[in-house]
Amino acid sequence: MEKMKIMRLSLLLLILVGWAAQARTEGLPVKDLPPEGKSLVDFLPKGWTVEDQVNGDLNGDGVSDIAAILVQGEPDSAEDEPQRALIVLLGRDKEKFVLAGTNNKLLECKGCCGIKEGVGISIKKGVIVVEQMSGSREFSNETWRFRYDPQTQRFVLIGRDLETGDGMRGTGTIESFNFLTGSKITETYRYDKNGERKIATSTKTEKATQKTPFIEDVESNWMGSRH
Numbered sequence: 001m002e003k004m005k006i007m008r009l010s011l012l013l014l015i016l017v018g019w020a021a022q023a024r025t026e027g028l029p030v031k032d033l034p035p036e037g038k039s040l041v042d043f044l045p046k047g048w049t050v051e052d053q054v055n056g057d058l059n060g061d062g063v064s065d066i067a068a069i070l071v072q073g074e075p076d077s078a079e080d081e082p083q084r085a086l087i088v089l090l091g092r093d094k095e096k097f098v099l100a101g102t103n104n105k106l107l108e109c110k111g112c113c114g115i116k117e118g119v120g121i122s123i124k125k126g127v128i129v130v131e132q133m134s135g136s137r138e139f140s141n142e143t144w145r146f147r148y149d150p151q152t153q154r155f156v157l158i159g160r161d162l163e164t165g166d167g168m169r170g171t172g173t174i175e176s177f178n179f180l181t182g183s184k185i186t187e188t189y190r191y192d193k194n195g196e197r198k199i200a201t202s203t204k205t206e207k208a209t210q211k212t213p214f215i216e217d218v219e220s221n222w223m224g225s226r227h
Contacts, residue, residue, distance in 0.1 A: 027104040028070060028085035036098045040066055043087060043099065048072055051084065056123035058100075058155075059148040063091040065100075067128045069121050071110055081109040084119065086130065088146075088155055088215065101155040101215040106144070108134055108220070128155070132220060140164045146215050156212040170195060182210030 029045050037043055040050060053068040066089040072082035084107035089097040107119055113134030120131045128146040133139065145159035158180050165172025170191035177184050185205050189198040 027083040028087070028102060030102050030104065033087075033099055033102070036092075036096055037089075038095055039097065040068055040087075040089065043089065043097075044070065048085075052119070052121050054121055054123050054128075056126070058088070058123065058126055058128065059090055059150070060126065063093070065089060065091050066097065067121055067123060069107065069119055069130075081112050083109050086121075086215070088128065090148075100148075101146070103215055103218060105219045106130065106132075108132060114139070127158070137167050138165070139167060142220055144218065149212070152214075155215040157215065157218050158212055172198075177208050179208075179210060179212045182208055184208035 028048065032045060033043055040053065044050070048070050051069045051071040053066060055064045055066055057063065058065040058067070066087075068087050068089075070085045070087055072084075083104075086101075086103040086106055087099075088101035090100040091097055107130075108117065111117070114136040116133050116135050116139050118131075118133045122129045122131075126147065130144045130146070131142070133141045141161075141163040143159075143161040144157060146155045147158045148154075149156045156179075158178070160177045160179070161174060163172055163174045172189055174187045174189070175184065176187075183205060184207070185203065187200050187204075188202045189200050191197065192199055
């Protein structure tokens with residue numbers, strides 16, 4: 001009888017652990033987010049906090065908007081591999097914001113990607129710029145640029161840079177995609193003898209897709225490697 005109780009408790013524990021792991025894998029519960037609110041706090045699901053936030057006019061209406069990186073748990077919590085997510089809010093009159101874009105597949109989970117791990121977000125000339133670095137000796141650095149499309153009233157990807165390199169050798173490759181013109185530039189480089197400046201060793205320009213995917217559909221190079 002005692003063994004049976006222990007087995008049942010063990011099974012229950014495994015189920016609870018499985019549910020917790022699944023919750024982390026699923027990431028930001030987008031379907032539960034409100035369509036509008038008075039501040040970014042109103043869009044934070046239970047158990048999520050703001051890791052980074054920028055403000056600026058993203059749709060040219062003269063009203064400040066918000067782009068933010070969210071993370072599960074408190075910023076300094078010890079939660080195992082907390083998920084990150086991207087959220088964009090458009091400002092309206094009378095201190096109101098509307099949900100304009102989210103992404104669960106772009107950002108690496110916290111503590112998942114080596115000693116060079118880092119994410120950042122900024123707004124430059126009305127464009128959301130998201131950067132993400134991962135790795136150690138061998139590293140990757142991705143940059144995405146999202147812009148508001150008035151026709152669809154959604155945010156679309158207009159540019160992406162992917163740098164991969166070897167820190168020990170001081171060499172690397174940078175692929176730059178312009179989804180508005182449909183061009184791709186690939187550059188290989190090495191550092192000078194002082195390790196301070198990149199020197200291009202080859203450059204190649206070719207055609208690429210001219211399709212601008214919505215912000216919700218974009219995946220990172222890191223996420224693709226996890227599948």
